[in-house]
Amino acid sequence: MFFFVFFGTYNKKRIIKQFENLYCPKCGVKKEAQLISLDTVFHIFFIPIFKIRSQYFLVFKNCNHDFKIAKEKTESISEDFNEDKFNAKEELKFGYKYCKKCDRTFDESYNYCPYCGGKLE
Numbered sequence: 001m002f003f004f005v006f007f008g009t010y011n012k013k014r015i016i017k018q019f020e021n022l023y024c025p026k027c028g029v030k031k032e033a034q035l036i037s038l039d040t041v042f043h044i045f046f047i048p049i050f051k052i053r054s055q056y057f058l059v060f061k062n063c064n065h066d067f068k069i070a071k072e073k074t075e076s077i078s079e080d081f082n083e084d085k086f087n088a089k090e091e092l093k094f095g096y097k098y099c100k101k102c103d104r105t106f107d108e109s110y111n112y113c114p115y116c117g118g119k120l121e
Contacts, residue, residue, distance in 0.1 A: 007044045009052060011104055014039065016056075016074065024060045025067070032061045035074060038104075 014037045022033040036059055040052040056074050058067045069077075099106070099113040112119055 006046070007042070009040050009042055011102070012039045012041050012048075013037070017077075019077075022058075022060070022077075024063055024065055026065045027060075027063050029063070031063060034059045034061070035069075035077060 015034055016037055017035040019033040019035070021030045023030050024033070036057050038055045038057060040054075041048045042050055042052055054071070056069045056071055058069050058077070060066070099116060099118055101118040102113060102116040104113070104115045106114055
């Protein structure tokens with residue numbers, strides 16, 4: 001008798017909060033943004049068993065700037081968010097790229113997503 005067990009991980013994207021007018025640290029302009037959580041989940045037979053890790057991102061819609069942010073700082077983001085209250089150079093990490101098609105993160109040296117093959121902007 002043979003048993004096949006299918007297991008692995010996948011990324012699950014959750015929108016935590018929407019912002020109408022949030023300051024982009026890279027552009028210096030207020031824009032629409034989302035605070036999202038990208039959870040890596042372990043599954044068996046595509047049934048989620050437990051969450052392995054969570055990463056948090058601040059995604060600005062019009063300028064396509066995405067910032068990785070520490071979980072501790074997610075509660076302190078509000079509509080009056082500005083450069084004085086939140087030091088972008090210290091708190092936001094730029095050494096990665098985020099694919100909006102497949103919701104995965106990877107090294108910044110890629111021009112195409114290594115998972116889905118989509119071209120990055």
